Amino acid sequence: MTALYSESSSTGRSTGVDVSSLIIDLQSVGLRVEAPVESRRGGAGPSDSGMLWIEGVPVTVPTQTDGPSPYVLKAEDDGQGIYRDGVKLASVATSHRPRFYDMTTADGVPYWKIALLHLDSLASTVLQTCNYWGNSDQCRFCGIGVSLDSGRTIAKKTPAQLAEVAVAARDLDGAVDATLTTGSTRAPDRGAYYVAECGQAVKEASGLPVEVQFEPPHDLAVLDRVHGSGVDAVGIHVESFDPKVLAHVAPGKFRTGIETYFRTWERAVELWGPGRVSTYVILGMGEDPDLTIAACKRAVEIGVYPFVVPLRPVAGSLMEEVAPPTAEYTERVYRKVAGYLEERGIGADTAVAGCARCQACSGINGLQNQLSEGKPLLQIGSRPAAGS
Known part of the structure; x- marks a missing residue:
């Protein structure tokens, strides 16, 4: 496996970072902040998250002033940076009010x-x-x-x-x-x-x-x-393709039925065209990953963009205490779905508007971009231990 970043054996300093892997990890474990950052508090949408551009890539990540995350946002003379174990991993531009x-x-x-x-x-x-x-x-x-x-x-x-x-x-x-x-x-x-x-x-x-x-x-x-x-586009969100999970986390959507979503998407694609119809697919709610990947493939084949995201626990919701999925888990699903999207020729550029256009709440677009550029998909792997 390729590490998130490599270290120089002589200095212990970072010699490079895979931004896509960094974003996937941040959206799993969060980011401690020691510098001002515009954030969204509570409610629907990217709640309780900082809004950043990491090396120019738009990202929302869960933010915290303290906690277990090994990543920290620090102020610098000419901007801000994300650090781990004292090593700067990436430059950051933060949004303002x-x-x-x-x-x-x-x-x-x-x-x-x-x-x-x-x-x-x-x-x-x-x-x-x-x-x-x-x-x-x-x-x-x-x-x-x-x-x-x-x-x-x-x-x-x-x-x-x-x-x-x-x-x-x-x-x-x-x-x-x-x-x-x-x-x-x-x-x-x-x-x-x-x-x-x-x-x-x-x-x-x-x-x-x-x-x-x-x-x-x-x-x-x-x-x-x-x-x-x-x-210009529509989002019709099933949230989970696993019927057992859907019955538990969204009973009303479960009664609507997953096949009803597919019939609705098929008609929507006829009207708006491939890539302009999307659905949220939330990871980390106990779903079967293989079933999820197969259903995403089916959605992509009819022209639907499955916007795959990790669970972002919302304060005040019934799942506020549930931990987000691991980076390794989300990366596995992203990797497969990104390949299907690339083969089908749909992506953030075809979405035109909405969450699938913005991409900030998911790490899937970075992997698809690697594929479109002919680069191998790097895997999240071992990282240096704290203090190394």
Whole structure:
């Protein structure tokens, strides 16, 4: 196995780092911070994470001021760096508080309660309520109600509010796309019509590419209307391909049925095209990895991008105490799925907008880039012991 980084036998100093492996490891064990970093607290999305560019690669990683992580973010004279055992592994640029956060709507709602900037992607949950939340159907990994309960957002964002914020985020902070999601509703469209209406308003006002995310509607004809709104991509998230895991962590999605997701994706790909339909696949919830890899392959074959991510435990969720999966485990799955994506010719560049375009919450894109450049996929391996 190839090590995460090598050391000079004479100096004990780092002679090089594989950035993809470093990112995969950081997203497993986290990063201690001794320097200021913009982060997202609680709720849906990349919660309780620092937002960084590691050697130019956008990344979200769990951050902590103390804890077991061997990695630490330190301030330097000309920036910041990630260190392990006193050895600098990578240079880092951190994001700063977006300027549009200091603005408010005419009726006094702070812009940051309407949408947040995740590195260079504007993101919002347009309906911060979900028919699964607070009952036996609550998704165990989800924190959609946490932000609302803490007063960090509002329950319903209007298309006009989102359009106004999107223009400001584009002009003041360089947002390059918008990702709009929603809690599931009891209506037959599952909230798809409203999030599409919001997406249309954002796209028309700002010109930004937009992805909207929703559950499979009862009638696939809903997808035609969503497509007619002009949004660029859709995310329809199964979360886990293992039915036993899905039944435990997301009972409502389990009742929808994995085959329903596949039927919905097939129609969505017909409308939006290969690579513009995506699904989250969360690792570390007890799933069968071989079953997961096989289902990801099936999704890729029909043109769906399986955005594979490690579990990011959300404070206030039902899985807040569950540890993320190991880097070795996620890397094994990434390696296989990256190969399928490369063979199919879909990736972050074909996604256009949304999580699969941004890639900051996963390490899979780095491995796919290695494949596309004809480089061998390096494996995560042994690392120097502390103090070496």
